[in-house]
Amino acid sequence: MVFSSLLFLFVFLPTVLLVYYICPRKFRNLFLFVASLIFYAWGEPIYITIMLFSTVFDYANGLLIEKYKLSGQDKKSKIVLISSIVVNLGILCFFKYSNFFITNVNSLFSSSISLLNLALPIGISFYTFQTMSYTIDVYRGEVSAQKNIISFGAFVTLFPQLVAGPIVRYKTIADQLDDRKESSQQFAEGIKRFIIGLGKKVLLANNIGMLWEQVSSTPLESLPAATAWLGAVAFSFQIYFDFSGYSDMAIGLGKMFGFDFLENFNYPYISKSITEFWRRWHISLGTWFKEYVYIPLGGNRGGKAKQIRNLFIVWALTGFWHGANWNFVVWGVYFAILLIIEKLFLLKHLEKLPSFISHIYTLVLVVFSWVIFAFDDFSKVILYFKAMFCANNACFANNGTVYLLYTNIILLVILTIASTDIGKKVAEKIKQKHSPDSMSMTVIKNITYVCIFLMSVAFLVGDSYNPFLYFRF
């Protein structure tokens, strides 16, 4: 199930909210666990078994690690940790990467091992990372093991962040799992955050996505440069508003049930360097790789050469995490190179430059990265870059370019403004001038949220609306 569906908004969510708040406190985790399983099972009931296995397996691992640690058997506790990591990564690799490995082995040794073609279990990249963070943190002594399997199950399956993150580390919500106080303040914030996220996804990302869809489906050999740039910008907006919208909805839903997750995006497109960009983009993933890969590898201790090696490893893995295709690895390494160059010398110079130049520098490189990201087929990536630099047989711009630009111009302006923190700053200014809780502010704010919500529903209904032009029989 996805949040941006009528099923979720008007069947699942109201039912779950109703039952959750009727439930006595001690049963709430159990109910969340069950509700999350239903959420997950919707459409892919079989894969629920992997998730239940993960839950039970890492619940046991956590307890064992802690037990051995407390009794001083460090070696045993390390073995349990390693088995936990191996199994989690094993599951992830098997379901996500087996086809990729087989294809590459086949083309390398011209063998013909048949593909498994497994459907990717939804959210597997997220929840395996979450359970690993749990066992590792227990091993490091940063949290104590969860004694209650229901609470642990609720952590692993928690539906708000199950499908697309943020990657919530166990230690972030350990206390909230066992003892949280839902409040009307938090609930209202959750609603607002959810609506903002829904609007980002349905009104902004989906609509600009149509532009990208049209551009990327034209034959790339005859794609005019200006259209290619427009398409790449559109895709950059789409991926940001889609992903951050989903994170907003997750954070908002978390709040409705009394959880506070960490932020996942912080206006990445206002960054003035790639280093800054990655501090603002998909923060929970960056943090995960930093804490569980980069620092254990030695981080920046041990000299420049080692640091560069570590950055390469971390970013190749980060890329590969995004998908089982070479273009994602290239995408990761692309960022590794940029980050290393910035670390070595560029960052100092960037800081001295006028900010609009460092902005443009960052945005252009980010847009290039999304082109690499967008196509599974690497030959298409190359064709697309050729189009962007007029290195194909097409003209610079044609009627189609003008059409796409003027029919999307308002949307593009809104997307640009919404990518920056201007809105936030204006809101703060208004807050200083007027009392934020005056009658008129309450009315205006609530009407805005209602409008965003209703417009989103209209677009969701529209998506399911597909008339047959011709005839029925």
Place this chain on the structure above:
Amino acid sequence: MKNKSNTVTIIVFLLLVFSVAVLNIFSKDKDFSPNENRYLNPKPQLSLQSIISGKYEKEFEQYLNDQFVFRDIWMGKKTSFQMNFLKKDINGVYICKDGYLIEKCLENKFENEQMISNINCINEFVTYCRQDIPQCNISVMVVPSASLILKNKMPSYAENFNQDEKIDNIKNSIKDCTFVDVRDTLKKHNDEYIYYKTDHHWTSNGAFIAYQKWCDRTGYKKHTKDDFKVKKVTDSFRGTLFSKVLNKNSAYDEISLYLPKNKVKYSVTYNFDKSKSNSMYDLKKLKEKDKYQVFFGGNYPEIKITTENKNDKNLLIIKDSFANSFIPFIINDFENICVVDLRYFKYDLKNYINENNITDVLLLYNIMNFSSDKNIGKLGE
């Protein structure tokens, strides 16, 4: 005070979500959506097996989407939002000047390969007819879409597939029969009402202009407008393209019938005599959503019009719905007119030709159907 604002937010949100949820539960399910021209998904049957396979979940979601309360109103609102955002193509339809809606089909969505395969099948069919009926008059008419003829109405800079190139391609590849190219004559009249504003079909007027061109090219007797009484039967038609956008400010279309002043008696049988009528028009359809069905009541696998004319001329029309408003002009010129819609026709066509002593053949298709309809392949069999 802070609490008050929060309370309002919570109450409004819960009220919205719960009231829509409750309305959905209690609103009556519909079988058919006239606007979408399709049957809506009913509530799926619950069974353990269908739950485990995921089938139930999928069908339940389709059911919920299809039966969502005020579905058409939401859809109309969505269109207005998009139009306010300067969007000119919505749900595959260009919002054009003067209230016209025109189907969007970009070059890369155009089915070139199917078109070429269809051309080959038609050529095979023509060869067969020539052997079987040496004196047969065979003509092919490909009706252009509004996007070509009404180019002046299209939104500025809007693109569509290269229709001229496609029709040229067909014209040059179809062999051994008369290709009736109606582009120029329709373009010459493009300031007239020749396509519906809200439907993808041509108007009776548009069809009549093409009919005259057909007569010029084939040498059939040509009637003029004076031979007909033009009768407007509705001015509240909103067609298939309207259904795609549901914009409440859309125009309404008029439908006119061309009734011959010289009345020849005829009878119409549908589906190999399954039903019979003494009129080509089904005026009851004017009360329904798809009023274009006033012509012959819609599309049937087979229609036979038997007239009192005695001239031994029996015309076979292989067609899509564009022919439905074309046939009324030729009713006085043939003894029998046999109309076959390959999309639904399951009978052996060659037998059918022999049984009906066919002397003349007309293939009439709109370019969109011509290039996408796999059933034209039946002609090559």
